[in-house]
Amino acid sequence: MMAYNLKEIIPGEGLGDLKFGMTRDEVQTILSVPNDKDSINDPEYPEDNSEVWHYDEFEISLGFEKIGDEWRLENIALSSNDYELHHRKLIGLDKETLLAKLDKMGLTEFLLDEFEEEEGTQTVIRSNETAINFFLEDGVLSEIMWSPIYEEE
Numbered sequence: 761m762m763a764y765n766l767k768e769i770i771p772g773e774g775l776g777d778l779k780f781g782m783t784r785d786e787v788q789t790i791l792s793v794p795n796d797k798d799s800i801n802d803p804e805y806p807e808d809n810s811e812v813w814h815y816d817e818f819e820i821s822l823g824f825e826k827i828g829d830e831w832r833l834e835n836i837a838l839s840s841n842d843y844e845l846h847h848r849k850l851i852g853l854d855k856e857t858l859l860a861k862l863d864k865m866g867l868t869e870f871l872l873d874e875f876e877e878e879e880g881t882q883t884v885i886r887s888n889e890t891a892i893n894f895f896l897e898d899g900v901l902s903e904i905m906w907s908p909i910y911e912e913e
Contacts, residue, residue, distance in 0.1 A: 764790045766818065769845040771890040772909035775820070775836050780908040782833045784813075784824060791815055794822075810834070818842075823907075837905035845904070850894075853901050855883065858894065867892075 765776035774780050777790060794813035801809055809826040819840035824831040841851040846865045850858060862868070869889050875882040883896040891910070895903040 766790075767842070767844060768847075769838075769843055769892075769904065769906065771845075771892055771906060774833070775838070775843065778822075778833065778836065780833050780835075784811075784831045787813070787822060787833060791818065835905060835907040837903055839903045843904075845892075850904065851901055855885075855896055855899050855901075858885070858896075858901050 764778075766778060768776050770776070772780075774782075778787065795816045796814040798812045798814075799809070800811065811824045811826075811831060813822045813824070815821070818838075819842070820836060820838045822833055823835040823837075825834040826832075839851060841849045843849070843851070848861055848865070850861065853861065859870075862870075867887055867890060869887065871886045871888070873884045873886070875884075880898040881896075883899070885894040885896070886892075889909075890906070891908065892904065892906040894901055895905070
């Protein structure tokens with residue numbers, strides 16, 4: 761079996777050898793069969809179909825969109841500190857430390873949303889420039905999700 765690079769978060773491109781735009785078959789060649797799949801179909805928009813594959817071993821979820829007759833990798837979410845952005849591990853960092861590390865990487869333009877929920881405070885730090893979302897629970901980074909970078913029209 762071939763060894764694949766799945767360590768580095770590449771904004772706008774993917775996760776190591778997993779690249780946005782890959783088909784489901786191409787992804788399965790790298791990761792094998794997912795532990796679980798969720799289909800999302802909105803009756804109001806039947807042309808907008810999506811599917812999410814969950815890989816427990818890797819602590820990642822992959823979102824696919826149906827484009828024409830093909831399903832293509834559209835977003836990646838991860839919750840393990842095994843992955844790095846610009847050679848830095850981020851999962852588990854508090855909000856201030858995360859923002860300081862992102863600043864050192866040159867990522868400074870963010871939108872910040874905070875929500876109070878029964879489970880605690882949820883914070884989303886969004887970078888439209890890099891199409892990355894950082895999800896914090898009670899001030900600690902628990903998940904990173906990103907997608908291709910689309911040019912504004």
